[in-house]
Amino acid sequence: MYIDPHIHVVSRTTDDYEAMRKAGIVAVIEPAFWLGQPRTEVGSFKDYFSTLVGWERFRASQFGIVHYCTMGLNSKEANNEALAEQVMELLPLYVGKEGVVAIGEIGYDDQTEAEDKFYRLQLELAKDVDLPVLIHTPHRDKRKGTIRSMDVSEEHGLDPKMVIVDHNNEETVKEVLERGYYAGFTIYPHTKMGSERMVEIVRQYGPERIIVNSAADWGISDPLAVPKTADLMRKSGIPEEHIKLVTYQNALTAFGQSGQMDEQDWLNAAPLDQTKKMSGNSVLRGGQTPRVEGPSDIVEN
Amino acid sequence: MQDQVSDYLTRLLQSQSNAKGLDWLGKQTQIISTTAVPVKLYLAFSQSSRFFKKAKLTLSREQIDQADHLTPGLQPQFWDELQTARTVLLLSYQAEKETWFNTINQLFETADMYEHQALFAALPVLPFQEDLIPRAIDGLRTNISLVFDAIALNNPFPAKYFPQANWNQLVLKAIFMQRPLYRIKGLEERRNPALAAIARDFAHERWAAGRDVMPEIWRLVSPFVDENYLADLKKTLQTQDNLQMKAALLALRESAYLPAQELLESYPNQVSTLDMDTLAWESIGSEFQRTRV
Numbered sequence: 051m052y053i054d055p056h057i058h059v060v061s062r063t064t065d066d067y068e069a070m071r072k073a074g075i076v077a078v079i080e081p082a083f084w085l086g087q088p089r090t091e092v093g094s095f096k097d098y099f100s101t102l103v104g105w106e107r108f109r110a111s112q113f114g115i116v117h118y119c120t121m122g123l124n125s126k127e128a129n130n131e132a133l134a135e136q137v138m139e140l141l142p143l144y145v146g147k148e149g150v151v152a153i154g155e156i157g158y159d160d161q162t163e164a165e166d167k168f169y170r171l172q173l174e175l176a177k178d179v180d181l182p183v184l185i186h187t188p189h190r191d192k193r194k195g196t197i198r199s200m201d202v203s204e205e206h207g208l209d210p211k212m213v214i215v216d217h218n219n220e221e222t223v224k225e226v227l228e229r230g231y232y233a234g235f236t237i238y239p240h241t242k243m244g245s246e247r248m249v250e251i252v253r254q255y256g257p258e259r260i261i262v263n264s265a266a267d268w269g270i271s272d273p274l275a276v277p278k279t280a281d282l283m284r285k286s287g288i289p290e291e292h293i294k295l296v297t298y299q300n301a302l303t304a305f306g307q308s309g310q311m312d313e314q315d316w317l318n319a320a321p322l323d324q325t326k327k328m329s330g331n332s333v334l335r336g337g338q339t340p341r342v343e344g345p346s347d348i349v350e351n
Numbered sequence: 352m353q354d355q356v357s358d359y360l361t362r363l364l365q366s367q368s369n370a371k372g373l374d375w376l377g378k379q380t381q382i383i384s385t386t387a388v389p390v391k392l393y394l395a396f397s398q399s400s401r402f403f404k405k406a407k408l409t410l411s412r413e414q415i416d417q418a419d420h421l422t423p424g425l426q427p428q429f430w431d432e433l434q435t436a437r438t439v440l441l442l443s444y445q446a447e448k449e450t451w452f453n454t455i456n457q458l459f460e461t462a463d464m465y466e467h468q469a470l471f472a473a474l475p476v477l478p479f480q481e482d483l484i485p486r487a488i489d490g491l492r493t494n495i496s497l498v499f500d501a502i503a504l505n506n507p508f509p510a511k512y513f514p515q516a517n518w519n520q521l522v523l524k525a526i527f528m529q530r531p532l533y534r535i536k537g538l539e540e541r542r543n544p545a546l547a548a549i550a551r552d553f554a555h556e557r558w559a560a561g562r563d564v565m566p567e568i569w570r571l572v573s574p575f576v577d578e579n580y581l582a583d584l585k586k587t588l589q590t591q592d593n594l595q596m597k598a599a600l601l602a603l604r605e606s607a608y609l610p611a612q613e614l615l616e617s618y619p620n621q622v623s624t625l626d627m628d629t630l631a632w633e634s635i636g637s638e639f640q641r642t643r644v
Contacts, residue, residue, distance in 0.1 A: 096461060103463045108495075142390050143461045146397035179394070309401060 051316075054276045055079045055301035056155075056184075056216060056234060056263035059117070060106050066266075066273045067113035073277040076316040077116040079305060080106065081155040081184055084124045086268055092136035095123075099144045107149065116316045118305070120154035120184050121145050128168040129160070138171060145179050151305040152176075154184025155216065158195045161188065166202070173206040182307050183213045184234075187222065189241065196222045200229055214261065214304050217242055223251060227259060232304045236265040237275035245279040249286045257295035261304065356421050356476045357442040360435050363408055368432050372402035376436050380443035389454040392444045396437055396458060396466065403433040405465070422475050424507025424536050434469035441473055448479055459486060464495055471501040474508040484512050491521055496528060503535055510537025519546045522571070526553060529644045532567040533636035539570070539629075547575040551583060558586075563643070566598030567636045573605035581610055588618070594635055594643075596621065601631050 052075045059067070059080055070078075080102055089095060102119040110117035121144045123137045144150060153176040158165050176183045183203065188195035196215060203213055215226045216234035219242070226233045235251065236242040242265070252260060264275035272278065280297045284290070305311050357380075365373060379395040382388075410418075410428045418425045427435065444454065455477075459470055471490050474483055487509060490502050502509065503525050509518060518541055525532060532538055550568040557564045569587065572580050587599035600622055603615040615622060625631050 100461055108464075140461075143393045143397070143457060146394050146401075147463055148397075148400045148465065179398075 051076045052276050052280060052297045053077045053079070053301045054264050054266075054273070055214075055261055055305060056081055056236065056265045057273060058083060058265070058267035059110060059273075060101060061268040062266065062273055064109075064113070067110065067115060070273050071114050073274050075115060075277065077118065077311075078110065079118045079120060079151060079301070079311075081120040081152075081186075082122050082124065083155055083186075083267070084126050088130070089127060089133070090130075092133060092140060095137050096140055099140065103144065103147050103149065114319070116319065118149045118151045118311055120152040121147075121150050122154045122156045122172055122184075123168055124155060125157050125159040125165045125169065125186060125188075128165045129162055131164050131167075134164065134168050138168065141172075141175060145175065145181065149310055150181070151308040151310045152182040152184045152214070153179075154214075155186035156183065157185040157199045158188050159186075161191065161195055161198065169199075170202060170206060173203055173208060176212075177206065177208065182305060183208060185213060185215045187215060187217045189217075192217075192219065193221050197225065200226070200231065212307060216263070217265070219243060220247070220251065223255060223260075227255060232259045232261055232300065234261045234263055236263055237279050238265050238269075238271050240270070245275070245282045248279050249283050249288065252283060252288055252292060252296055253286075257292035257300070259300060259304075260296045261300045262296050263301075352421070353442045353445070353476070353478065356425075357439050359417060359421055360427065360439050360442075363410065363414065363427060364403075364432060364435055364439070367406075367409060368403060368436075372436070375402050376439060380439060383440065384443040384445065387444060387446050387450075389444075389457070392440060392454065393458065395440050397463075399433055399436045399440065400465065403436040405431045405433050407431050408435060422507070424511075425475055426505040429505040430472060433465065434472060437466065437469035438473040438476065441470070441477065445478075448482070451479065452482065459490075464497055467493070467495075467498045468501040471498065472506060474502070475506060475511075480508075480512065483508075488513070488517050491517075491524060494528070496530065499524070499528060500530065504530060505534050505536065507536045510535075510541055515541075515543060515545065519543070519549060522546060523549050523553065526550070526565055526568055529565060529640075531636045531640050532565075532570065533633045542571055542574055544575050547572045547580070551580065554583060563592070564595070566594045566639055567632065569598045569602040570632050573602040576602065576606035576608040576611045578610070581608070581614065584611070585614065588614075594639055597625065597631070598635050600625060601628065601635070604628075 054075055057078050057080060059078060082099060082102060099121060107117040121141060123134055123141070128134050145153065153172050156169050156172045158169065173183065185199045187199060199215065210230035214232040214234050217236045218226055218233045223233055235248055237245050237248060248262060262276055262279050264271060264273055266273040266275065276297050280293050283293045302311065302313065383391050383395065408427055408430050415428055418427050446454065462470060471487065474487055477483060487502055491499065493499050503521055509521055513521065522535065522538070525535060550571040554564045554568060569584065584599045584602055587595050590596065600615065600618055603611045604622065605628060626634060
């Protein structure tokens with residue numbers, strides 16, 4: 051069993067969902083992020099947030115995958131300050147909902163003043179509602195941005211154990227772990243980590259507080275990055291218990307601090323039933339036969 | 352009235368929910384009712400799932416009667432603890448109409464499935480009822496049966512307020528989704544010739560496709576039986592399906608149309624086994640749900 055604790059499944063197809071399920075992914079976390087196309091109206095955020103707790107959660111369930119999400123204003127769009135203010139007013143409507151496991155992904159992109167302002171406001175929100183925080187670290191000037199994210203988080207009094215610092219690399223991992231944070235690694239071709247580098251990191255730093263994810267989205271990315279990296283670790287002689295920690299258990303422990311994510315959610319899930327419908331839409335179209343199965347069909351690893 | 356309903360629902364929770372949740376709920380309603388700050392309501396409304404389970408309420412006979420006395424047709428025996436707590440929170444928020452709708456519209460528009468269930472089931476105890484009619488009508492566009500049921504079943508709101516066209520759409524969609532019709536409040540009182548014709552067309556469509564017809568739909572037809580409906584009921588009697596036959600006989604028994612009475616007389620043995628009307632429809636509906644859906 052695997053958890054992909056960072057994937058933007060709204061951008062993925064049902065083929066992906068089926069492949070993920072077959073590869074052993076039982077649960078995913080979808081962080082609220084930007085959509086490629088910048089939003090210009092607060093209503094676009096509202097419907098997106100509703101999709102994360104509504105339609106997408108239902109869609110995932112039809113493929114036997116439990117869907118959680120994080121809620122937040124991403125750093126890129128924090129730079130549209132007038133809009134960002136309105137999004138901040140919207141967030142309290144969503145952060146307390148069932149299955150919202152963190153505030154995120156928040157942090158820095160260009161490390162502007164506006165980004166800093168809304169990052170801090172959302173750290174305070176996370177403290178108010180007692181949720182973990184998922185930090186997006188920048189692509190550019192990464193090391194400095196990562197350290198600044200942690201400094202500011204500590205300035206606001208957050209316990210590092212409640213914070214997952216994501217998109218780490220060889221340059222950031224040491225400090226993130228030493229300061230007591232969870233360290234997320236994104237296996238994303240060309241821009242972030244490759245799976246071979248990931249194997250070396252687990253070999254060097256051990257499995258404690260390390261979390262592997264795909265961050266698969268609308269770009270060239272791989273929704274099977276987590277199971278594929280686990281396979282590579284296996285072939286490279288990483289002990290099975292370490293693989294389990296970095297591809298399953300650590301994510302559950304970290305995001306489970308929300309009280310909104312429990313192993314029983316997938317171990318005791320209702321049998322898969324694609325005949326259920328939601329909001330007048332089924333993921334099945336005319337002429338397709340629903341796949342209905344019993345609990346014994348869970349793909350074990 | 353809002354306060355009375357709120358007190359009543361709180362007492363229901365007190366007899367079965369945990370002390371921590373009740374304590375939390377008491378504090379939240381206190382804050383919301385004294386400050387009327389929407390954000391306090393939003394947070395408490397969604398976070399209720401951390402304190403209350405989706406466990407069905409258990410009501411005594413007396414408590415069931417009390418609910419009906421407070422709001423005719425209110426049936427919290429079909430509610431769970433979580434939605435009851437959410438309803439108490441809704442009732443603690445009081446404001447003048449425009450402000451109240453701004454706040455409540457946000458809740459409706461951002462709700463997840465279980466929050467929708469609470470909101471729609473609470474319609475009969477909310478203020479500004481007439482202005483909530485469009486919201487209820489819009490809510491029925493859902494195909495999540497949990498949300499549909501919260502509006503359509505065991506809820507007195509639609510029968511009391513819906514214009515006939517919307518009422519008929521509700522009943523037709525319930526048939527289409529194979530929901531138990533006997534749980535629609537006011538079904539019998541609001542039967543009408545247009546709905547009977549819709550039910551008949553639906554039955555013909557099912558027959559044309561070689562499918563069974565939900566037996567409860569003949570209840571919609573019985574006050575309007577004429578020669579056309581009689582032909583349908585005859586056809587239903589020939590299905591040799593026990594539930595279908597019972598439904599057709601009940602419809603005939605309820606009809607004042609003379610040929611219907613004559614047809615009924617040719618089934619003396621079957622007729623003698625039928626319950627009283629309401630009970631009989633309920634048993635047909637529940638058996639159909641149990642064995643066919």
